Amino acid sequence: MEHPLLAAATIEALKDFINRICRPEPFLILSVIGLAAFLAGYRKLTRPKVALTILIVFTSFYALSAFDPDFMAIIKKPDNVPITMMIYSVMLCIWLGFRQAAVNDTNSEKGLPLIEAGSDDRVLVWPDLVYTELVCLVLCSVFLMVWAIILRAPLEQPADPSVAPNPAKAPWYFLGLQELLVYFDPWIAGVLLPGLIIVGLIAVPFIDKNPRGNGYYTFKERKFAITMFLSGFLIMWVVLIIFGTFLRGPNWNFFGPYEYWDPHRPAALVNLEPKELFWIKIMGRGIPTEDVGPFKHYWIRESPGLVLLLLYFIGLPFMLYKLVFRKMYASMGLIRYVIMVELLLWMMLVPIKMVLRWTLNLHYIVGITELFFNV
Numbered sequence: 312m313e314h315p316l317l318a319a320a321t322i323e324a325l326k327d328f329i330n331r332i333c334r335p336e337p338f339l340i341l342s343v344i345g346l347a348a349f350l351a352g353y354r355k356l357t358r359p360k361v362a363l364t365i366l367i368v369f370t371s372f373y374a375l376s377a378f379d380p381d382f383m384a385i386i387k388k389p390d391n392v393p394i395t396m397m398i399y400s401v402m403l404c405i406w407l408g409f410r411q412a413a414v415n416d417t418n419s420e421k422g423l424p425l426i427e428a429g430s431d432d433r434v435l436v437w438p439d440l441v442y443t444e445l446v447c448l449v450l451c452s453v454f455l456m457v458w459a460i461i462l463r464a465p466l467e468q469p470a471d472p473s474v475a476p477n478p479a480k481a482p483w484y485f486l487g488l489q490e491l492l493v494y495f496d497p498w499i500a501g502v503l504l505p506g507l508i509i510v511g512l513i514a515v516p517f518i519d520k521n522p523r524g525n526g527y528y529t530f531k532e533r534k535f536a537i538t539m540f541l542s543g544f545l546i547m548w549v550v551l552i553i554f555g556t557f558l559r560g561p562n563w564n565f566f567g568p569y570e571y572w573d574p575h576r577p578a579a580l581v582n583l584e585p586k587e588l589f590w591i592k593i594m595g596r597g598i599p600t601e602d603v604g605p606f607k608h609y610w611i612r613e614s615p616g617l618v619l620l621l622l623y624f625i626g627l628p629f630m631l632y633k634l635v636f637r638k639m640y641a642s643m644g645l646i647r648y649v650i651m652v653e654l655l656l657w658m659m660l661v662p663i664k665m666v667l668r669w670t671l672n673l674h675y676i677v678g679i680t681e682l683f684f685n686v
Contacts, residue, residue, distance in 0.1 A: 609681050
């Protein structure tokens, strides 16, 4: 009788440990560490045997986790099935790209030709390309029909303003934006940040004119660009989707993957504001409510947060130039360097604000509600 009890206790202890490390702070930290470890050891980790072992271990763990009723209740929802497919597709695409990069980087160090050297992959439109597209069309159609038969469409009752689902979640492809709404004002989370993503992707060819890596896979020759892209895509988009799918429960609280989604768990209600910390706790006075000369009271009230933003967006680029980016500045010039650094700082503001929200319950760095300017 001791062995089954011991095994059950071990399993529960393992679930509790996983629930703890899936809290947002350790999950984000482990994600960053995992990405850094992968980029540091991509040549070994992308070897077919190593990658296959990782895939088998992950799939086995995922399948065994399905025996937990709380985890199964999450992944079996028709809305969440694409998330499982997304995780595997992202793993496959990253492995495929980095495997070819690892082979090319190794060959270039040995003086051997690259994978793409001398390759002629041109084909005729008919019949080669059209025939391949036809086969893909048929296979995708069959797949979608089988999916539609097996998984019912997640349609609910007609909208009722008196009844709101808890939690009310956006479609999976918008979960990243919905997660951003927790940390930023709607105009930033829904307009500015997505706009900067689009503008940043458009500006990349004009900012980064490095000819190395064009037409072939490599990581060694484009470390900064690839690292920044993967940080934005994986850490600040895929991770947010995973948060919204697996870890966000009733009242938009965080739950572990093996926790019961208790709708009665209280939500944190106390918010920290930099203006309160500065004026009340440091200066020992009340928050300014009167205009001073030409300055409106809200500019004075939010001056601590405004100073922080100015130091972040104006002072930090100069500091990065002095400490890290001297060579990059010399090759890019002033204008391209400023655009690159400002886009980078906006990207880094997302995890910074997330961590401040989780640890200090920070609401807004600057909250000028009179002008709808909240950061």
